[in-house]
Amino acid sequence: MDRMACVDLPGFPLQLLTRRRPEWKARPVAVIDKDSPQGTILWVNQRARSCGIRRGMRYAAGLSLENTLHADTVPEQEIQAGIASMVRQLQNFSPDVEPHPGLPGTFCLDASGLEPLYGTLRRWAGGLQQRLRTLGFRSFVAVGFSRFGVSMAARSGPPGGTAVFDSPDTERSAAGKISIGHLPITPRCRDFLEKLGVRTIASFLRLPPGGIERRFGPEVHRLHRLADGSLWAPLHPLSPEAPRTRWADLERPETDSGRIAFFLEHLLSGLLEEISAKQEALRELQLHFRMEGEGTRQEQVRPASPTVDFRLLRQLIQLKLEAMTLSSGITRVRLVADTVPVEAEQLPLFSSRPCRNPKAADQALARVRARFGDDSVVQAKLLTGHLPEARFTWEPFDRIRLPRPTRIDGLRSLVRRIHARPRPLPPPWKNQRDGWLLLGRGSGPIAKMIGPYVISGGWWRQSIHREYHFALLQTGDLLWIYHDRLRNRWFLQGSVE
Numbered sequence: 001m002d003r004m005a006c007v008d009l010p011g012f013p014l015q016l017l018t019r020r021r022p023e024w025k026a027r028p029v030a031v032i033d034k035d036s037p038q039g040t041i042l043w044v045n046q047r048a049r050s051c052g053i054r055r056g057m058r059y060a061a062g063l064s065l066e067n068t069l070h071a072d073t074v075p076e077q078e079i080q081a082g083i084a085s086m087v088r089q090l091q092n093f094s095p096d097v098e099p100h101p102g103l104p105g106t107f108c109l110d111a112s113g114l115e116p117l118y119g120t121l122r123r124w125a126g127g128l129q130q131r132l133r134t135l136g137f138r139s140f141v142a143v144g145f146s147r148f149g150v151s152m153a154a155r156s157g158p159p160g161g162t163a164v165f166d167s168p169d170t171e172r173s174a175a176g177k178i179s180i181g182h183l184p185i186t187p188r189c190r191d192f193l194e195k196l197g198v199r200t201i202a203s204f205l206r207l208p209p210g211g212i213e214r215r216f217g218p219e220v221h222r223l224h225r226l227a228d229g230s231l232w233a234p235l236h237p238l239s240p241e242a243p244r245t246r247w248a249d250l251e252r253p254e255t256d257s258g259r260i261a262f263f264l265e266h267l268l269s270g271l272l273e274e275i276s277a278k279q280e281a282l283r284e285l286q287l288h289f290r291m292e293g294e295g296t297r298q299e300q301v302r303p304a305s306p307t308v309d310f311r312l313l314r315q316l317i318q319l320k321l322e323a324m325t326l327s328s329g330i331t332r333v334r335l336v337a338d339t340v341p342v343e344a345e346q347l348p349l350f351s352s353r354p355c356r357n358p359k360a361a362d363q364a365l366a367r368v369r370a371r372f373g374d375d376s377v378v379q380a381k382l383l384t385g386h387l388p389e390a391r392f393t394w395e396p397f398d399r400i401r402l403p404r405p406t407r408i409d410g411l412r413s414l415v416r417r418i419h420a421r422p423r424p425l426p427p428p429w430k431n432q433r434d435g436w437l438l439l440g441r442g443s444g445p446i447a448k449m450i451g452p453y454v455i456s457g458g459w460w461r462q463s464i465h466r467e468y469h470f471a472l473l474q475t476g477d478l479l480w481i482y483h484d485r486l487r488n489r490w491f492l493q494g495s496v497e
Contacts, residue, residue, distance in 0.1 A: 003111040003121065004235075005143045007090065007128065008154035012105025013074040014043040016082045019136055021072070021401070030071040032059050041071070079104050081340045087238055089135065093128045096237035103184060106151065110235055111143055125162040133160070144171040147233055148226040152201060155182045175227075176202030183223065189216055201227060244337040246271045253292040253329020257321040260330060264317055267335050272308050280339040281306035285313065287320065290332035299324065301370055304362025304399055306340050312363060319370040361400045386457065387464070388418055388493060415497045416480060422491035425481065438481070438492070444474035452483075470496065 009015060013031045018024055028048035032039035037060040044053050051066040062069045083099050086107065090097045096110035111121060118124040125141045132139045140157035144150040144165040149172065153163050156178045165171035178201050180193055198204050205228050213221035225231035246267040254260055264287070275282055283306045287299040301316045365377045378394040385391040428436040436446050451469030465485040472478050478496040
């Protein structure tokens with residue numbers, strides 16, 4: 001018997017927005033239809049919903065309920081690009097994937113014949129769920145026997161879970177208990193059904209088909225036929241697209257980066273023409289080199305944003321070649337393009353275009369990555385740690401994000417700058433801190449010491465006992481220092497501005 005699966009990513013446009021702005025994940029967020037105070041709210045997250053913000057409200061009304069509400073638009077081009085990217089991810093688990101035409105973020109998959117590869121469909125669904133979780137998406141995966149049954153199960157399930165039905169009767173019974181609020185019908189139709197006492201799929205199925213068509217129209221009638229099994233809708237999967245690629249064999253092994261760049265530029269020109277004709281942009285370019293007697297070598301070039309700018313990509317390729325060390329000659333070069341549909345320009349929400357050019361900054365960072373590697377451009381990320389130097393780490397990032405400061409009512413926090421490694425300090429004279437020259441004569445002695453603030457523990461690795469102080473120098477500098485009692489030494493942790 002054929003098996004069907006459905007993957008539902010609830011609030012898909014909202015998830016795309018929080019992926020674009022990860023700093024908003026813990027805040028009330030909404031997707032609006034236009035960047036205006038009168039824009040209509042289309043999607044809201046749970047934190048915004050708990051503040052009373054609902055779909056259909058104006059953005060100004062949402063701000064009146066919660067002044068920290070963050071909102072932005074998600075254009076149709078970005079949604080379609082996200083759907084295309086998700087289809088490519090799902091095709092790694094099933095070759096037949098069909099995105100729902102009216103529900104962005106809902107995908108039907110053919111799960112037939114996958115048991116020999118994964119052992120059980122539960123293991124297949126668990127692996128698919130884990131992959132989506134790794135990509136940063138919340139989803140529910142349902143596996144059953146009918147398109148309608150698995151779609152309802154996926155849309156009504158809690159994010160992060162899976163459901164695998166072992167028989168059509170089990171699937172039908174579970175679908176009958178689902179609220180009609182998960183049916184893809186208009187709110188007016190749903191309200192009318194609830195007035196008739198129809199609140200579950202089972203009660204919806206008990207309605208006469210002819211009366212449904214006369215009263216609610218052909219779309220609801222078709223949904224009723226799908227639910228009772230009288231209408232069979234085949235899967236219309238999207239065919240996997242072959243990657244855009246160009247390759248060339250060199251007449252002799254080549255080690256000169258200038259001549260290799262010439263071959264690559266010729267291939268890049270034809271590749272960009274094909275990409276532009278498909279109304280796409282290049283997100284990442286993979287460089288494959290066949291080395292003489294050493295197999296293959298792969299490098300990648302990633303511009304700051306999807307582009308078809310030949311000059312920019314040529315410059316990134318040249319920087320990448322200059323950073324390479326070739327121990328043997330190259331006999332074949334191949335370019336593989338990872339593309340996305342062309343996206344429209346995005347304008348900042350409720351503000352004029354800033355004087356700074358974020359695109360120029362992103363392009364500059366892309367050149368640095370191409371020359372020195374992906375790990376050369378990083379940003380700080382807060383962690384949960386016991387010691388101050390363990391409460392942050394450095395992680396790569398793709399593009400510059402403009403700051404969005406919030407209003408602070410009250411005392412402003414001071415900025416504390418931390419050294420990656422605490423610096424040892426000269427000991428105080430005869431254990432007296434008066435007149436202690438921490439940084440030498442140029443900074444003057446300590447005028448005031450505030451503390452101590454004790455951090456101790458570390459039994460799980462190495463015992464520690466630190467007594468932190470804020471040292472105010474006569475010059476006005478405020479230093480953050482501590483005394484390591486176990487080592488009986490003073491260290492400079494950082495400074496306060």
